Amino acid sequence: MYQKKISNVTLWYLLILHIRVSGYTGTPRLRKVTLEDILVLTNHTGQLQDQTSSRTNTLFDDADDIQRQLDNEARDRLKFGRPKTIWVFHFPTHFPDRNSIDEDAPEDQIRYPRDLILRKKPRKEETNDEETAIDLMTPPLPPCLDWEYSSQGRWDKSFPECGGKSQSPVDLPIAGLIKARGARSLLFQNYDVQAQELTLMNDGKRVMLFGEWKSAQRPLIYGGAAHSRRYLFHSLTLHLPAEHTVGGLQYPAETQAFYVSAEYRNLEHALDASPSDPQAFLAVANLYKYSNHSHKGLEELLKLSKSVRYRNVSIKTKSLSYFNPPFKEYACYQGSLSTPPCTESVLWLVRGRTLSVMREAVEEILLKTQSSPQQMSFRTVQPLNDRKVYLFK
Known part of the structure; x- marks a missing residue:
């Protein structure tokens, strides 16, 4: 008789705890708690079970969720706040060869090197090495x-x-x-x-x-x-x-x-x-x-x-x-x-x-x-x- 009273008190305590966790604020309608109800609320070890997962619910679940959320936010900040990499390509400067310049081309299409800009003379005068030396x-x-x-x-x-x-x-x-x-x-x-x-x-x-x-x-x-x-x-x-x-x-x-x-x-x-x-x-x-x-x-x-x-x-x-x-x-x-x-x-x-x-x-x-x-x-x-x-x- 004594063990049966203790068992009923335990069941009522678990029912009240379940109502508080579920957030129900209305006036509960009392009914007789059956063994199926107890099995839903507890597992075979007598611990509370997560309603959305087969994993055993522990006191650290909330802390893990918060930490996971903070990690995701930190990862997002790194993803969008990281500076971009800029590639700089150094191409060699091209100076055209004097012999490759087409003198018949339009003037605005010819790019002369600096020395040719300073002295634009017929090619026949440039080939005279003796005069150039003098x-x-x-x-x-x-x-x-x-x-x-x-x-x-x-x-x-x-x-x-x-x-x-x-x-x-x-x-x-x-x-x-x-x-x-x-x-x-x-x-x-x-x-x-x-x-x-x-x-x-x-x-x-x-x-x-x-x-x-x-x-x-x-x-x-x-x-x-x-x-x-x-x-x-x-x-x-x-x-x-x-x-x-x-x-x-x-x-x-x-x-x-x-x-x-x-x-x-x-x-x-x-x-x-x-x-x-x-x-x-x-x-x-x-x-x-x-x-x-x-x-x-x-x-x-x-x-x-x-x-x-x-x-x-x-x-x-x-x-x-x-x-x-x-x-x-x-x-x-x-x-x-x-x-x-x-x-x-x-x-x-x-x-x-x-x-x-x-x-x-x-x-x-x-x-x-x-x-x-x-x-x-x-x-x-x-x-x-x-x-x-x-x-x-």
């Missing part, structure tokens, strides 16, 4: 005649670019140079080929050497700081004393070999294209220090400069290496022409090791320069500003 090597008339070294402080009045922030020459620092690693060697081609003609010119301001070679034998530089670009020799200028300084020290002499990028026909065309080409020119600076002997090339230039003034004189032909020997170590920086119009499109290479010259060879000329300001043949050093100087070995 056009490049023969100096044109100086584009700027109304300037003097003695008035260089006012150059920017007539030539605005002379007041720029990347001017040359500069004072090269002794320390703090950036070492270039893994660079190609600087290559000097046709430096031992003897010129067909050499001309020395003294216009009263500077002494310049020009030469003429066959088209396939013109001296050129490429590699190193110039990368794969080819620069053709144009002229060599003598400066007494030197323009570039090292750690504030000025050397007694300097020669500057000037080159024009091979994609231009001559100096004038390169100057026209220089606003959009920061390395249209290349210049090599050779510094000389006093010693007990003189470099043969500089010694000959000094002797000839005494007798040549306001005229051009043909001298005995030699190779370019006689005046400007090749080298391996050099400092490099981005600069400008050291004379008006001071175009800031020159890649400067300063030889890492000085050459030698006897004091007697330059002392007489230097004394004349110091006594007469009009005889100055160098520009004072310009601020380096934020330019970097690189060291190549």
